[in-house]
Structures are given as C-alpha cells and as structure tokens.
Amino acid sequence: MTNEGFAGWLGIAVRTVAYWHSRPDTVPGKFNQEILTAALNRVSEVVRDGFLRESVDAVEKSDAPSSAGTAVVDIVSDATESVADDPLLTLGPAIDESIESLQEEMILLAGSGGMAAFDVFTSARHLRNEARKLAERTRRPGDLADLYAIVGQGTALMASTAFDLGHWNESAALARASTQYADLAGHASLKAWTYGLRMTLANWRNEPDAALAYFARAMRAAPEGEPRLRLRYIASRSHALLADAGSVARVLDAAQRDREVAASSPDGLSRLVGGEFAFGDARAAACAAAAWLDLGNGEQAARYAHEALRLHEAVPAPRQPYSQINGAQIDVATAYLHMGDRDAAADALRSVLDLPAQKRNVSLTGRLANAGRLLATEPWATDPEAQRLAEHISVWLAETSARPLS
Numbered sequence: 001m002t003n004e005g006f007a008g009w010l011g012i013a014v015r016t017v018a019y020w021h022s023r024p025d026t027v028p029g030k031f032n033q034e035i036l037t038a039a040l041n042r043v044s045e046v047v048r049d050g051f052l053r054e055s056v057d058a059v060e061k062s063d064a065p066s067s068a069g070t071a072v073v074d075i076v077s078d079a080t081e082s083v084a085d086d087p088l089l090t091l092g093p094a095i096d097e098s099i100e101s102l103q104e105e106m107i108l109l110a111g112s113g114g115m116a117a118f119d120v121f122t123s124a125r126h127l128r129n130e131a132r133k134l135a136e137r138t139r140r141p142g143d144l145a146d147l148y149a150i151v152g153q154g155t156a157l158m159a160s161t162a163f164d165l166g167h168w169n170e171s172a173a174l175a176r177a178s179t180q181y182a183d184l185a186g187h188a189s190l191k192a193w194t195y196g197l198r199m200t201l202a203n204w205r206n207e208p209d210a211a212l213a214y215f216a217r218a219m220r221a222a223p224e225g226e227p228r229l230r231l232r233y234i235a236s237r238s239h240a241l242l243a244d245a246g247s248v249a250r251v252l253d254a255a256q257r258d259r260e261v262a263a264s265s266p267d268g269l270s271r272l273v274g275g276e277f278a279f280g281d282a283r284a285a286a287c288a289a290a291a292w293l294d295l296g297n298g299e300q301a302a303r304y305a306h307e308a309l310r311l312h313e314a315v316p317a318p319r320q321p322y323s324q325i326n327g328a329q330i331d332v333a334t335a336y337l338h339m340g341d342r343d344a345a346a347d348a349l350r351s352v353l354d355l356p357a358q359k360r361n362v363s364l365t366g367r368l369a370n371a372g373r374l375l376a377t378e379p380w381a382t383d384p385e386a387q388r389l390a391e392h393i394s395v396w397l398a399e400t401s402a403r404p405l406s
Contacts, residue, residue: 111275113321128154152181164361192222229258233287240294282311298338
C-alpha cells in the first residue's frame with residue numbers, strides 16, 4: 001500500500017506511517033501497537049503467517065541488533081533516564097523551592113517560540129512528570145493547586161505540539177486531560193485556555209458545531225478580559241466555517257469589549273506565564289485573518305494578516321514565533337490570491353517555501369494546502385506562472401509529509 005492507503009486502512013495519520021518507513025527501528029507507542037495488532041488479526045491466516053515468517057527471517061539475518069548510531073542513541077538515552085530518575089534527586093530541594101523552579105521553567109518553555117515542536121513536547125512532558133511526582137509528596141492544598149496547574153500547563157503544551165506533529169487524536173486526548181487538570185487546580189484561566197485549544201482542534205477537523213459547543217462551555221468558566229477575548233476570536237473561525245459572516249462580525253465586535261477589560265485587568269496566566277498562554281493583538285489578528293479567508297474575503301484577510309505579521313516581527317528576533325510568522329505569511333499569500341494578485345502571493349510565500357524541514361508543522365502544511373487548492377481554481381488553473389507556484393507548493397507538501405517527525 002501507499003503511505004496514504006495504509007494510514008487510511010489503519011485510521012491513523014499519514015505522517016506516522018511515513019515516520020515508520022523513514023525509521024525502521026522505531027518501536028510504536030502502546031496505542032499504535034494495539035492498532036497494528038488489530039490490523040494483523042484482520043488479515044487472512046496465510047498473509048499473517050507469511051508476515052511473521054518474514055519478520056523472523058529478517059531478525060535472524062541481521063548482523064547486529066542495532067547500528068553504531070543507534071547504539072550511541074541508546075547509551076545516551078539510557079544514561080539520561082538513569083540520572084533523571086536517580087532516587088537521590090527525590091531528597092533534593094524542599095517542595096516550595098521545587099515548585100518555584102518548575103514554574104520558572106514553565107515560563108521559559110511557554111515563551112520559547114523558536115523551539116522545534118518535538119523539543120517543546122519532550123520538555124513539557126518532563127516538567128509535567130516532575131510536577132506529578134511532587135504532587136505525590138505533598139498534601140498541602142496550596143502546593144497541590146500550584147502543582148496541578150503546572151501539570152495542566154505541561155499537558156496543554158503537549159497537546160498543542162502533538163497537533164503540530166500531526167498526532168491529532170493524541171492531541172485531543174491530551175487537551176481533554178489538560179482541562180481536567182485545570183479544573184483540579186481551580187485555575188479558571190487555564191481551563192478557558194484548554195477549551196480554546198479544543199475549539200481550535202475542532203475547527204481544524206472542520207467540526208465548527210463541536211467548536212461552538214466547547215465555546216459555550218468555556219464562556220461559563222472563563223474570567224472576563226483576555227480569556228474571553230481569545231475564545232471569541234477562535235469562535236470567529238468556527239462561524240466562518242459555517243459561512244456565517246454576520247456571526248463572525250458580531251463575535252469580533254463583542255471581543256472589542258473584552259479587549260477593554262483586558263487592558264485594565266491583566267489575566268494572571270497571560271501575565272505570569274505568558275508565551276504560548278498569552279493571547280495578544282498578533283494572535284487576535286491572525287484568528288481574524290483565518291476567519292475572513294474561510295469566507296473568501298481577501299481584502300479583510302490581508303488587512304488582519306499584515307497586522308499579525310507586523311506585531312510578530314516587532315518582537316526581538318530570538319523570541320519571534322517562527323510558526324505564527326510563517327503562518328501569517330501564508331495567510332497573506334492566500335488573501336492576495338483571493339484578490340487576484342498572483343505575484344504578491346508568490347513573494348509572500350518565498351520565505352515559507354525555503355523553510356527548513358524541522359521548522360515545518362501541521363499548522364503550516366494545512367494553510368499551504370489551502371493556498372494550493374485555491375491555485376487549482378479559476379483564474380489560476382490556466383495561468384502558467386500560478387501553476388508553477390502550485391507545483392512548488394506540492395513539492396513542499398510532499399517533502400514535509402514524507403519527512404520524519406521532529
């Protein structure tokens with residue numbers, strides 16, 4: 001089967017299958033092992049016996065259990081795990097100092113806009129696990145609330161980056177868990193943030209009704225100001241997917257009132273942790289651009305996408321979020337295509353199409369695929385220059401889907 005055919009048969013992401021092909025020594029996680037076992041049990045006995053026979057033969061013919069490169073990776077990995085799990089470390093700093101240290105590390109991680117998605121995922125998982133261990137050592141309600149908040153934040157970052165890595169089902173499960181942790185912590189802002197993430201995932205699955213159901217639940221929990229501002233902007237995308245321009249305009253108008261409250265009463269999650277958990281004017285503009293693109297309004301989309309770019313690029317270079325910047329560039333290009341300006345679209349995409357493989361993620365591939373689909377319609381379908389751009393996009397998407405996840 002092709003990667004696409006096999007992924008469809010298993011019901012998993014195409015990029016996961018491509019990853020297995022590119023790294024044959026990979027041991028799939030428990031969830032995917034169960035899927036593969038179920039798939040093997042579905043085939044005929046003859047096919048299953050042949051598969052098992054070939055697997056045994058391949059192992060017997062192997063000169064060594066692993067290559068030198070794999071051996072080095074295993075040594076480093078095993079050594080790191082043994083140090084991280086050293087019992088002596090559990091006798092280290094007091095709970096208060098440890099919680100403060102984890103909070104500081106979470107702030108740094110949430111603000112690391114230039115870090116690759118997989119690195120964010122593994123770092124968030126580490127912080128989450130450390131907080132979980134500390135929660136088992138204390139019974140003080142105040143400490144537990146702080147630790148549950150760190151666990152929730154780490155899980156939320158894992159959910160967000162799992163989505164970027166193409167693991168949509170895992171992302172949704174992590175997002176649900178992060179909502180529960182926020183609830184345990186009594187952290188209303190974090191709970192609203194996790195609901196916003198679940199809305200975003202539903203929008204990307206083209207399930208706007210589900211997103212709006214989350215929106216209704218989130219608004220009951222969300223504090224006034226920035227948490228509600230973010231939820232309304234995400235909801236604008238949901239209304240746009242339903243082709244409801246009137247509701248898009250109304251929800252964006254209502255968000256202006258939240259903006260006024262946010263200016264006078266800063267949100268704790270945004271102010272104290274910030275980074276990924278903050279929702280400033282740049283992200284608001286990007287949400288509005290995406291909504292107007294879904295409605296095919298190039299002029300409005302270009303206006304908001306340019307505003308998002310301007311605000312993101314005003315941040316000091318080391319802190320600029322590459323994913324959001326490149327996403328805004330794609331939205332600018334798509335808006336220009338709606339407006340009939342092919343050359344401006346190509347210019348906007350130039351830096352995106354030169355993006356290194358490790359900087360590409362699902363958010364960017366989804367946006368670029370939308371631009372590619374637009375180029376397949378009139379007047380671009382019969383425009384040679386537009387089709388050259390479409391071919392460049394197609395190659396970029398093919399290379400990205402076939403590369404190992406990182």
